[in-house]
Amino acid sequence: MAGRRDRFQQFSERGIVIAILVGIIIGCVCTILLPNDFFNSGSSKVGPGSGESPEQVKMLKSEFAIISEKNAELSKQVRELTEKVLLAEEGTVIKAGPFGTVTGLRTNPTVVPDESVNPRLAKLLEKVAVNKEIIVVLANSNVKPMLEVQIASVKRVGIQNYMVVPLDDSIEGFCKSNEVAYYKRDPDKAVDDVGKSGSGLAVSGLKFRVLREFLQLGYGVLLSDVDIVFLQNPFGHLYRDSDVESMSDGHDNNTAYGFNDVFDDPTMGQSRYVYTARIWVFNSGFFYLRPTLPSIELLDRVTDTLSKSGGWDQAVFNEHLFYPSHPGYTGLHASKRVMDIYEFMNSRFLFKTVRKNQELKKLKPVIVHVNYHRDKLIRMQAAVDFYVNGKQDALDSFSDGTIE
């Protein structure tokens, strides 16, 4: 698929270059052939029926012959230039350079913004987004206390481009009275029933549907769940070199960034060891999407799978991201990056490792995501106390995991 798309892209870029060349040449032709008359043919001196003398006819004929010759010459030049462009394009795109100089495409082109998909949202984003980027958070009343802690953290850090998508009136009112930018979606019954009363899981699936328009409007979107506190502005810590940049559920470099997990089958004797490539999943509660086709395709695929077969949105998100094409299935061709686990910290890493390590304790993360724990609110507040209010023992009283 990607190969086909790359080809298509080369093809259309080539088309554009050729079209520009042809345009320039047609312009030249017109200037040479019709130096005076091209733009005001109304004042033509040789209008029809003006009764030219045989002398004049002869002159016109010879002019015509000269012009025809010039025309043929220019056509030849167009052909030659077109061929040169094609060759040059092949040279830069197809030929591989020497060892160590070759890289594949990582950054897909961004889509052309299409305001017509949602003019109201387009207007809103123009006001709130910074550098065409925006943080988006979906929330209903069930999570209001966490949203409050998050908004306080966002304001403390001075993040401007933060937007809530309220799923009920109470959260809308809350945003209004706290001067937080929000985008109330147009009524959509199927979606709204889930949004108003839905469990965390059901609401979680909604976000893939909601984000699509943001991308179509040409914005880079940082999706954030509500169980996250912001300690620095995340936009200073993104790489933006991939379609999808996501925080990890991993708790060390191996689990977050990938490792070789050896499967052992002693019955196979000398070839008992089987190598596997493993990675802890991307966390679908905090990820950045560039406005590209693969990003939009990812959203569509996840929405489609969830609506047809249900399931946990995070599992579905990862399956689409990582499963390669295989018989009966064409995989998604999106480029991916894992965020730095010391900067975009999950609560397992914080409570099992970081808080017990004197060196790691000194690092200041960009965000803390209380994804691994049920007692989210008090752990969010503890993270604020520790990292913002300087309470050195704020994290100490907690157990590693949530004890039921």
Ligand SMILES: *[C@@H]1O[C@H](CO)[C@@H](O)[C@H](O)[C@H]1NC(C)=O
């Ligand atoms: C993990 O990776 C980071 C970034 O590459 C590096 O600075 C750090 O030392 C690594 N930690 C360990 C324990 O290897």
